[in-house]
Amino acid sequence: MSAFPGSPYILAGLFLLFVATTVAGAVLAVSTPRIIRSVIGLATSSIGLAGLYYFLNSPFLALMEILIYVGAVCVTIIFAIMLAEPDEPAPEGRRGRTWAGAAAMLVVSGIIFWGIARLGLTGNWTTVAIRNTDGRVERIGVELLTTYSLAFEVISIVLLVAILGALAIARVGRHREE
Template structure:
Protein backbone atom coordinates (compact mmCIF):
# COMPACT_ATOMS: atom_id res chain seq x y z
CA UNK A 1 0.00 0.00 0.00
CA UNK A 2 2.83 2.40 0.88
CA UNK A 3 4.51 1.76 -2.50
CA UNK A 4 1.26 2.59 -4.32
CA UNK A 5 0.86 5.87 -2.43
CA UNK A 6 4.44 6.85 -3.15
CA UNK A 7 4.06 5.99 -6.84
CA UNK A 8 0.92 8.11 -7.07
CA UNK A 9 2.68 11.02 -5.34
CA UNK A 10 5.59 10.72 -7.79
CA UNK A 11 3.19 10.63 -10.74
CA UNK A 12 1.31 13.69 -9.46
CA UNK A 13 4.61 15.51 -8.96
CA UNK A 14 5.75 14.85 -12.53
CA UNK A 15 2.35 15.88 -13.89
CA UNK A 16 2.65 19.20 -12.03
CA UNK A 17 6.20 19.65 -13.33
CA UNK A 18 4.99 18.91 -16.88
CA UNK A 19 2.14 21.39 -16.60
CA UNK A 20 4.52 24.02 -15.24
CA UNK A 21 6.95 23.54 -18.12
CA UNK A 22 4.13 23.45 -20.69
CA UNK A 23 2.76 26.68 -19.25
CA UNK A 24 6.22 28.27 -19.45
CA UNK A 25 6.53 27.28 -23.12
CA UNK A 26 3.04 28.62 -23.85
CA UNK A 27 3.93 31.84 -22.01
CA UNK A 28 7.01 32.41 -24.16
CA UNK A 29 6.47 31.22 -27.72
CA UNK A 30 3.02 32.24 -29.05
CA UNK A 31 2.81 35.71 -30.53
CA UNK A 32 -0.72 36.31 -29.21
CA UNK A 33 -0.69 38.10 -25.86
CA UNK A 34 -3.76 36.23 -24.61
CA UNK A 35 -2.02 32.88 -25.10
CA UNK A 36 1.10 34.23 -23.38
CA UNK A 37 -0.87 35.31 -20.33
CA UNK A 38 -2.81 32.03 -20.15
CA UNK A 39 0.47 30.12 -20.37
CA UNK A 40 1.84 32.24 -17.54
CA UNK A 41 -1.24 31.46 -15.44
CA UNK A 42 -0.66 27.73 -16.05
CA UNK A 43 3.05 27.98 -15.20
CA UNK A 44 2.44 29.96 -12.00
CA UNK A 45 -0.28 27.54 -10.93
CA UNK A 46 2.19 24.70 -11.44
CA UNK A 47 4.74 26.54 -9.31
CA UNK A 48 2.09 26.83 -6.58
CA UNK A 49 1.61 23.06 -6.86
CA UNK A 50 5.36 22.57 -6.44
CA UNK A 51 5.26 24.68 -3.27
CA UNK A 52 2.52 22.41 -1.95
CA UNK A 53 4.67 19.36 -2.76
CA UNK A 54 7.52 20.98 -0.81
CA UNK A 55 5.25 21.15 2.21
CA UNK A 56 4.59 24.88 2.19
CA UNK A 57 0.84 25.20 1.85
CA UNK A 58 0.89 28.89 2.83
CA UNK A 59 3.41 29.89 0.15
CA UNK A 60 1.51 27.81 -2.43
CA UNK A 61 -1.74 29.57 -1.60
CA UNK A 62 -0.03 32.96 -1.65
CA UNK A 63 1.39 32.08 -5.07
CA UNK A 64 -2.14 31.40 -6.27
CA UNK A 65 -3.66 34.48 -4.69
CA UNK A 66 -0.97 37.01 -5.49
CA UNK A 67 0.59 35.91 -8.75
CA UNK A 68 -2.18 33.95 -10.44
CA UNK A 69 -4.79 36.40 -9.13
CA UNK A 70 -2.68 39.35 -10.24
CA UNK A 71 -2.46 37.82 -13.70
CA UNK A 72 -6.13 38.68 -14.14
CA UNK A 73 -5.17 42.32 -13.70
CA UNK A 74 -2.25 41.81 -16.08
CA UNK A 75 -4.66 40.42 -18.69
CA UNK A 76 -6.76 43.54 -18.41
CA UNK A 77 -3.67 45.76 -18.69
CA UNK A 78 -2.35 43.76 -21.62
CA UNK A 79 -5.57 43.87 -23.57
CA UNK A 80 -6.24 47.54 -22.80
CA UNK A 81 -2.71 48.76 -23.42
CA UNK A 82 -1.54 46.60 -26.30
CA UNK A 83 -1.99 46.99 -30.02
CA UNK A 84 -5.38 45.80 -31.33
CA UNK A 85 -5.25 42.15 -32.37
CA UNK A 86 -6.62 42.81 -35.87
CA UNK A 87 -3.49 44.79 -36.81
CA UNK A 88 -0.54 43.03 -38.40
CA UNK A 89 2.24 41.99 -36.03
CA UNK A 90 5.61 43.51 -36.99
CA UNK A 91 8.44 41.14 -37.89
CA UNK A 92 10.93 40.32 -35.16
CA UNK A 93 14.45 41.59 -35.74
CA UNK A 94 17.08 38.80 -35.76
CA UNK A 95 19.67 40.61 -33.54
CA UNK A 96 17.06 41.14 -30.82
CA UNK A 97 15.95 37.50 -30.99
CA UNK A 98 19.56 36.27 -30.79
CA UNK A 99 20.34 38.61 -27.88
CA UNK A 100 17.23 37.42 -26.03
CA UNK A 101 18.15 33.77 -26.69
CA UNK A 102 21.70 34.33 -25.41
CA UNK A 103 20.44 36.10 -22.27
CA UNK A 104 17.96 33.29 -21.64
CA UNK A 105 20.63 30.62 -22.05
CA UNK A 106 22.99 32.48 -19.71
CA UNK A 107 20.26 32.80 -17.09
CA UNK A 108 19.35 29.10 -17.44
CA UNK A 109 23.00 28.04 -17.07
CA UNK A 110 23.39 30.22 -13.95
CA UNK A 111 20.16 28.85 -12.48
CA UNK A 112 21.19 25.26 -13.13
CA UNK A 113 24.63 25.94 -11.64
CA UNK A 114 23.15 27.40 -8.46
CA UNK A 115 20.65 24.54 -8.21
CA UNK A 116 23.37 21.90 -8.55
CA UNK A 117 25.70 23.56 -6.01
CA UNK A 118 23.01 24.05 -3.36
CA UNK A 119 22.67 21.46 -0.63
CA UNK A 120 18.90 21.00 -0.59
CA UNK A 121 17.43 19.87 2.71
CA UNK A 122 13.77 19.30 3.57
CA UNK A 123 12.28 21.96 5.84
CA UNK A 124 11.66 19.37 8.57
CA UNK A 125 15.41 18.63 8.83
CA UNK A 126 16.25 22.32 9.29
CA UNK A 127 14.03 22.60 12.33
CA UNK A 128 12.61 25.93 11.17
CA UNK A 129 9.14 27.01 12.18
CA UNK A 130 7.24 27.77 8.96
CA UNK A 131 4.09 29.15 10.55
CA UNK A 132 2.29 32.15 9.09
CA UNK A 133 3.46 34.32 11.99
CA UNK A 134 7.11 33.38 11.43
CA UNK A 135 6.89 33.96 7.67
CA UNK A 136 5.21 37.34 8.24
CA UNK A 137 7.86 38.36 10.76
CA UNK A 138 10.68 37.30 8.41
CA UNK A 139 9.12 39.20 5.48
CA UNK A 140 8.94 42.40 7.53
CA UNK A 141 12.33 42.08 9.26
CA UNK A 142 15.01 39.91 7.68
CA UNK A 143 13.66 39.89 4.11
CA UNK A 144 12.16 43.39 4.02
CA UNK A 145 14.52 44.55 1.25
CA UNK A 146 13.51 41.61 -0.95
CA UNK A 147 9.86 42.38 -0.25
CA UNK A 148 10.36 46.01 -1.34
CA UNK A 149 12.39 45.07 -4.43
CA UNK A 150 9.55 42.80 -5.58
CA UNK A 151 7.10 45.70 -5.32
CA UNK A 152 9.49 47.91 -7.32
CA UNK A 153 9.77 45.24 -10.02
CA UNK A 154 5.96 45.13 -10.27
CA UNK A 155 5.85 48.94 -10.50
CA UNK A 156 8.45 48.95 -13.28
CA UNK A 157 6.50 46.25 -15.14
CA UNK A 158 3.30 48.30 -15.02
CA UNK A 159 5.12 51.46 -16.13
CA UNK A 160 6.81 49.48 -18.92
CA UNK A 161 3.42 48.23 -20.13
CA UNK A 162 2.07 51.78 -20.19
CA UNK A 163 5.11 53.15 -22.05
CA UNK A 164 5.07 50.25 -24.52
CA UNK A 165 1.36 50.71 -25.17
CA UNK A 166 1.82 54.42 -25.73
CA UNK A 167 4.68 53.75 -28.16
CA UNK A 168 2.74 51.11 -30.11
CA UNK A 169 -0.34 53.34 -30.33
CA UNK A 170 1.77 56.16 -31.79
CA UNK A 171 3.04 53.73 -34.44
CA UNK A 172 -0.47 52.55 -35.42
CA UNK A 173 -2.14 55.96 -35.60
Protein backbone atom coordinates in the same frame (compact mmCIF):
# COMPACT_ATOMS: atom_id res chain seq x y z
CA MET B 1 5.13 4.48 4.34
CA SER B 2 1.40 4.10 3.96
CA ALA B 3 -1.28 1.52 3.57
CA PHE B 4 -1.78 1.93 -0.16
CA PRO B 5 1.22 0.42 -2.00
CA GLY B 6 1.15 2.71 -5.06
CA SER B 7 0.95 5.99 -3.17
CA PRO B 8 4.67 6.98 -3.55
CA TYR B 9 4.28 6.71 -7.32
CA ILE B 10 1.08 8.76 -7.30
CA LEU B 11 2.99 11.40 -5.34
CA ALA B 12 5.90 11.28 -7.79
CA GLY B 13 3.47 11.51 -10.72
CA LEU B 14 1.83 14.57 -9.19
CA PHE B 15 5.25 16.17 -8.70
CA LEU B 16 6.27 15.52 -12.30
CA LEU B 17 2.91 16.88 -13.44
CA PHE B 18 3.52 20.13 -11.54
CA VAL B 19 7.05 20.42 -12.94
CA ALA B 20 5.73 19.86 -16.47
CA THR B 21 2.93 22.42 -15.92
CA THR B 22 5.40 25.04 -14.72
CA VAL B 23 7.82 24.58 -17.61
CA ALA B 24 5.15 24.20 -20.29
CA GLY B 25 3.34 27.32 -19.09
CA ALA B 26 6.56 29.32 -19.17
CA VAL B 27 7.40 28.08 -22.68
CA LEU B 28 3.88 28.96 -23.86
CA ALA B 29 4.19 32.40 -22.27
CA VAL B 30 7.30 33.34 -24.23
CA SER B 31 6.68 31.54 -27.51
CA THR B 32 3.12 32.28 -28.61
CA PRO B 33 2.52 35.29 -30.89
CA ARG B 34 -0.78 36.21 -29.19
CA ILE B 35 -0.35 38.05 -25.92
CA ILE B 36 -3.59 36.75 -24.40
CA ARG B 37 -2.25 33.20 -24.74
CA SER B 38 0.96 34.42 -23.18
CA VAL B 39 -1.03 35.52 -20.12
CA ILE B 40 -2.68 32.10 -20.00
CA GLY B 41 0.80 30.58 -20.10
CA LEU B 42 1.83 32.74 -17.15
CA ALA B 43 -1.26 31.63 -15.21
CA THR B 44 -0.55 27.96 -15.99
CA SER B 45 3.03 28.36 -14.93
CA SER B 46 1.93 29.98 -11.66
CA ILE B 47 -0.43 27.10 -10.90
CA GLY B 48 2.39 24.61 -11.47
CA LEU B 49 4.68 26.69 -9.28
CA ALA B 50 2.05 26.69 -6.55
CA GLY B 51 2.12 22.88 -6.70
CA LEU B 52 5.90 22.92 -6.33
CA TYR B 53 5.55 25.21 -3.30
CA TYR B 54 3.14 22.68 -1.84
CA PHE B 55 5.76 19.97 -2.26
CA LEU B 56 8.21 22.27 -0.44
CA ASN B 57 5.98 22.13 2.65
CA SER B 58 4.50 25.60 2.33
CA PRO B 59 0.77 25.43 1.53
CA PHE B 60 0.31 29.07 2.59
CA LEU B 61 2.72 30.26 -0.13
CA ALA B 62 1.02 27.95 -2.65
CA LEU B 63 -2.33 29.61 -1.96
CA MET B 64 -0.77 33.10 -2.07
CA GLU B 65 0.87 32.27 -5.42
CA ILE B 66 -2.49 31.37 -6.94
CA LEU B 67 -4.25 34.30 -5.28
CA ILE B 68 -1.70 36.96 -6.31
CA TYR B 69 -0.42 35.70 -9.67
CA VAL B 70 -3.45 34.03 -11.20
CA GLY B 71 -5.98 36.22 -9.42
CA ALA B 72 -4.39 39.65 -9.46
CA VAL B 73 -1.39 39.90 -11.80
CA CYS B 74 -2.87 37.98 -14.74
CA VAL B 75 -6.21 39.79 -14.51
CA THR B 76 -4.44 43.18 -14.39
CA ILE B 77 -2.35 42.26 -17.44
CA ILE B 78 -5.52 41.21 -19.26
CA PHE B 79 -7.05 44.63 -18.47
CA ALA B 80 -3.95 46.31 -19.90
CA ILE B 81 -4.18 44.17 -23.03
CA MET B 82 -7.81 45.19 -23.49
CA LEU B 83 -6.85 48.87 -23.17
CA ALA B 84 -3.79 48.58 -25.42
CA GLU B 85 -3.34 46.23 -28.35
CA PRO B 86 -3.82 42.50 -28.35
CA ASP B 87 -1.17 40.98 -30.57
CA GLU B 88 2.53 40.69 -31.05
CA PRO B 89 3.42 42.55 -34.26
CA ALA B 90 4.61 40.61 -37.26
CA PRO B 91 8.40 40.50 -37.33
CA GLU B 92 9.97 43.26 -39.36
CA GLY B 93 12.90 42.75 -41.66
CA ARG B 94 13.80 39.61 -43.47
CA ARG B 95 12.52 36.30 -42.24
CA GLY B 96 15.87 34.54 -42.16
CA ARG B 97 17.30 37.23 -39.92
CA THR B 98 14.47 36.74 -37.40
CA TRP B 99 15.07 33.01 -37.27
CA ALA B 100 18.81 33.56 -36.88
CA GLY B 101 18.11 35.92 -33.96
CA ALA B 102 15.82 33.38 -32.32
CA ALA B 103 18.39 30.61 -32.74
CA ALA B 104 21.17 32.79 -31.32
CA MET B 105 19.01 33.71 -28.33
CA LEU B 106 18.13 30.04 -27.84
CA VAL B 107 21.84 29.24 -27.67
CA VAL B 108 22.45 32.06 -25.20
CA SER B 109 19.61 31.03 -22.90
CA GLY B 110 20.73 27.40 -23.21
CA ILE B 111 24.17 28.43 -21.98
CA ILE B 112 22.58 30.35 -19.10
CA PHE B 113 20.49 27.31 -18.18
CA TRP B 114 23.46 24.95 -18.41
CA GLY B 115 25.68 27.16 -16.29
CA ILE B 116 23.18 27.83 -13.53
CA ALA B 117 21.86 24.26 -13.44
CA ARG B 118 25.46 23.03 -13.21
CA LEU B 119 26.07 25.40 -10.32
CA GLY B 120 22.98 24.06 -8.59
CA LEU B 121 23.81 20.40 -9.23
CA THR B 122 27.52 20.35 -8.47
CA GLY B 123 27.67 23.16 -5.92
CA ASN B 124 28.85 22.25 -2.45
CA TRP B 125 25.67 23.07 -0.56
CA THR B 126 26.14 23.21 3.18
CA THR B 127 23.26 23.13 5.61
CA VAL B 128 23.40 25.73 8.35
CA ALA B 129 24.35 24.35 11.76
CA ILE B 130 21.33 25.41 13.80
CA ARG B 131 18.41 24.90 11.50
CA ASN B 132 14.78 25.55 12.25
CA THR B 133 12.61 23.34 10.07
CA ASP B 134 9.34 24.68 11.42
CA GLY B 135 7.72 26.44 8.45
CA ARG B 136 4.18 26.78 9.72
CA VAL B 137 2.06 29.85 9.12
CA GLU B 138 2.18 30.82 12.81
CA ARG B 139 5.94 31.05 12.67
CA ILE B 140 5.85 33.08 9.42
CA GLY B 141 3.53 35.57 11.11
CA VAL B 142 5.68 35.86 14.22
CA GLU B 143 8.88 36.29 12.17
CA LEU B 144 7.22 38.92 9.97
CA LEU B 145 6.27 40.99 13.00
CA THR B 146 9.53 40.56 14.92
CA THR B 147 12.71 39.86 12.91
CA TYR B 148 11.47 41.18 9.58
CA SER B 149 9.20 43.95 10.82
CA LEU B 150 11.28 46.71 9.15
CA ALA B 151 11.18 44.98 5.76
CA PHE B 152 7.46 44.39 6.27
CA GLU B 153 6.81 48.10 6.87
CA VAL B 154 9.07 49.17 4.00
CA ILE B 155 7.27 46.89 1.56
CA SER B 156 3.93 48.34 2.60
CA ILE B 157 5.32 51.82 1.82
CA VAL B 158 6.60 50.50 -1.54
CA LEU B 159 3.13 49.22 -2.38
CA LEU B 160 1.53 52.53 -1.37
CA VAL B 161 3.99 54.52 -3.49
CA ALA B 162 3.45 52.10 -6.39
CA ILE B 163 -0.32 52.67 -6.27
CA LEU B 164 0.11 56.46 -6.13
CA GLY B 165 2.70 56.34 -8.92
CA ALA B 166 0.47 54.20 -11.12
CA LEU B 167 -2.43 56.64 -10.65
CA ALA B 168 -0.19 59.65 -11.35
CA ILE B 169 1.35 58.16 -14.50
CA ALA B 170 -2.02 57.10 -15.92
CA ARG B 171 -3.51 60.56 -15.22
CA VAL B 172 -0.68 62.50 -16.86
CA GLY B 173 -1.18 60.51 -20.05
CA ARG B 174 -4.88 61.36 -20.07
CA HIS B 175 -4.25 65.09 -19.62
CA ARG B 176 -1.82 65.25 -22.51
CA GLU B 177 -4.37 63.74 -24.86
CA GLU B 178 -7.02 66.37 -24.23
